[in-house]
Amino acid sequence: xxxxxxxxxxxxxxxxxxxxxxxxxxxxxxxxxxxxxxxxxxxxxxxxxxxxxxxxxxxxxxxxxxxxxxxxxxxxxxxxxxxxxxxxxxxxxxxxxxxxxxxxxxxxxxxxxxxxxxxxxxxxxxxxxxxxxxxxxxxxxxxxxxxxxxxxxxxxxxxxxxxxxxxxxxxxxxxxxxxxxxxxxxxxxxxxxxxxxxxxxxxxxxxxxxxxxxxxxxxxxxxxxxxxxxxxxxxxxxxxxxxxxxxxxxxxxx
Amino acid sequence: xxxxxxxxxxxxxxxxxxxxxxxxxxxxxxxxxxxxxxxxxxxxxxxxxxxxxxxxxxxxxxxxxxxxxxxxxxxxxxxxxxxxxxxxxxxxxxxxxxxxxxxxxxxxxxxxxxxxxxxxxxxxxxxxxxxxxxxxxxxxxxxxxxxxxxxxxxxxxxxxxxxxxxxxxxxxxxxxxxxxxxxxxxxxxxxxxxxxxxxxxxxxxxxxxxxxxxxxxxxxxxxxxxxxxxxxxxxxxxxxxxxxxxxxxxxxxxxxxxxxxxxxxxxxxxxxxxxxxxxxxxxxxxxxxxxxxxxxxxxxxxxxxxxxxx
Numbered sequence: 001x002x003x004x005x006x007x008x009x010x011x012x013x014x015x016x017x018x019x020x021x022x023x024x025x026x027x028x029x030x031x032x033x034x035x036x037x038x039x040x041x042x043x044x045x046x047x048x049x050x051x052x053x054x055x056x057x058x059x060x061x062x063x064x065x066x067x068x069x070x071x072x073x074x075x076x077x078x079x080x081x082x083x084x085x086x087x088x089x090x091x092x093x094x095x096x097x098x099x100x101x102x103x104x105x106x107x108x109x110x111x112x113x114x115x116x117x118x119x120x121x122x123x124x125x126x127x128x129x130x131x132x133x134x135x136x137x138x139x140x141x142x143x144x145x146x147x148x149x150x151x152x153x154x155x156x157x158x159x160x161x162x163x164x165x166x167x168x169x170x171x172x173x174x175x176x177x178x179x180x181x182x183x184x185x186x187x188x189x190x191x192x193x194x195x196x197x198x199x200x201x202x203x204x205x206x207x208x209x210x211x212x213x214x215x216x217x218x219x220x221x222x223x224x225x226x227x228x229x230x231x232x233x234x235x236x237x238x239x240x241x242x243x244x245x246x247x248x249x250x251x252x253x254x
Numbered sequence: 255x256x257x258x259x260x261x262x263x264x265x266x267x268x269x270x271x272x273x274x275x276x277x278x279x280x281x282x283x284x285x286x287x288x289x290x291x292x293x294x295x296x297x298x299x300x301x302x303x304x305x306x307x308x309x310x311x312x313x314x315x316x317x318x319x320x321x322x323x324x325x326x327x328x329x330x331x332x333x334x335x336x337x338x339x340x341x342x343x344x345x346x347x348x349x350x351x352x353x354x355x356x357x358x359x360x361x362x363x364x365x366x367x368x369x370x371x372x373x374x375x376x377x378x379x380x381x382x383x384x385x386x387x388x389x390x391x392x393x394x395x396x397x398x399x400x401x402x403x404x405x406x407x408x409x410x411x412x413x414x415x416x417x418x419x420x421x422x423x424x425x426x427x428x429x430x431x432x433x434x435x436x437x438x439x440x441x442x443x444x445x446x447x448x449x450x451x452x453x454x455x456x457x458x459x460x461x462x463x464x465x466x467x468x469x470x471x472x473x474x475x476x477x478x479x480x481x482x483x484x485x486x487x488x489x490x491x492x493x494x495x496x497x498x499x500x501x502x503x504x505x506x507x508x509x510x511x512x513x514x515x516x517x518x519x520x521x522x523x524x525x526x527x528x529x530x531x532x533x534x535x536x537x538x539x540x541x542x543x544x545x546x547x548x549x550x551x552x553x554x555x556x557x558x559x560x561x562x563x564x
């Protein structure tokens with residue numbers, strides 16, 4: 001109960017820090033919606049149809065789960081910089097000296113950032129249901145599983161970026177996060193089916209957690225079901241990155 | 255009862271001894287000063303005692319709890335004002351107070367109620383919607399002090415609270431810290447400002463390169479380590495310095511100089527030495543027309559113990 005109370009307290013603070021006002025909240029939601037709309041008018045019309053698991057689907061229906069998964073990784077990216085800000089201003093030391101388990105500082109952050117990714121994804125799904133109509137038609141369970149997938153990706157990448165921020169200087173963090181961002185996105189089935197990639201890159205994509213996250217979201221939205229492998233790998237990614245971020249976070253002031 | 259008790263407390267960072275074999279006792283309901291130059295180990299000591307850092311060796315009890323074994327219980331009873339401007343840059347003044355209190359263990363309603371009381375008490379109403387970047391350094395520090403005093407902590411760790419503040423804000427911070435002691439709190443204050451230590455502390459520990467070089471009550475340290483300057487107005491004759499040779503032989507006389515008609519002595523342990531000085535002056539036929547005694551300052555004590563170059 002104490003841990004839950006602590007996570008709620010941290011999450012309340014994170015919510016206030018992240019969403020300074022409703023204007024900020026709307027702006028945060030507008031970004032991914034804009035991405036989706038631009039994909040809809042530009043790429044989707046150019047590409048038309050792609051083959052997904054032996055079936056022809058509209059590219060927009062194919063890319064939609066990818067954009068939802070992108071919300072997850074974007075949530076994680078937002079977790080890194082505040083770690084430096086709090087450390088630089090000394091606020092982190094003040095927080096470390098408060099009676100909340102340090103692990104709750106990370107969990108509270110992850111809860112809020114992944115919740116934001118889920119809300120953004122929900123809004124995009126709502127918009128998509130008008131644009132795609134018959135092409136999408138997911139079941140309610142499929143939507144829920146897809147949003148859970150986005151939440152898990154949000155948590156996993158939040159932990160991963162906190163872990164990175166805990167062991168690097170800010171310049172190095174900016175450099176590394178920019179460096180890995182494109183490979184993580186492009187070496188996954190986010191924009192295109194994996195079989196379009198050269199064999200070697202397909203192998204690299206197999207160790208990319210985003211691959212399984214995108215598969216999880218896509219299969220629940222387009223097929224109404226999910227594979228245990230995808231769910232298992234995403235859960236393993238969340239667990240490992242959580243452990244790494246906890247270890248890194250504890251060392252922050254050493 | 256002691257609020258803090260450390261025994262051989264040490265912290266190493268690689269090959270560097272940040273704090274080495276520190277043993278101190280801080281009585282409850284007092285302000286205890288940790289003094290020393292930059293890099294002396296003051297902040298590291300506070301971080302260990304507030305459980306932010308784990309000691310490499312030694313032990314520390316805070317309010318009767320072991321900092322290594324009961325860190326969360328310690329944190330429930332203490333609050334820290336770290337160095338610098340530490341407020342969340344993304345929150346306004348009210349948010350910085352409210353979410354700090356929430357994180358300090360208060361419920362939502364209590365945190366909201368105390369935030370309002372705190373803003374009222376510290377006259378922060380005109381600034382409640384400002385972010386830390388919109389505040390002066392003094393106001394930022396006041397918000398930090400205010401939110402920490404709004405907690406229920408029995409022990410406050412305060413790290414260099416008045417660096418860069420103007421005299422009015424310094425006095426405000428001092429007044430609030432002293433008021434918190436009147437409310438049975440204990441304060442561990444780290445500072446480099448000797449006037450601050452003199453104004454607030456009843457006991458101090460002087461640190462140098464991670465080691466305690468002097469510990470005790472302020473008055474006792476002033477008496478044992480401070481030097482009293484005694485200026486004696488003589489009749490101004492040229493032979494005074496020759497006649498005053500017996501004074502130079504006194505072990506309590508640290509320094510003797512003469513600028514007609516004033517003979518100036520720096521004395522250690524002045525209460526015992528001064529009657530003897532007057533007796534020697536009389537026996538040397540040096541007429542005393544006036545006498546000024548300037549008591550030791552803590553800055554002198556600090557410089558004599560820690561060293562001028564530090």
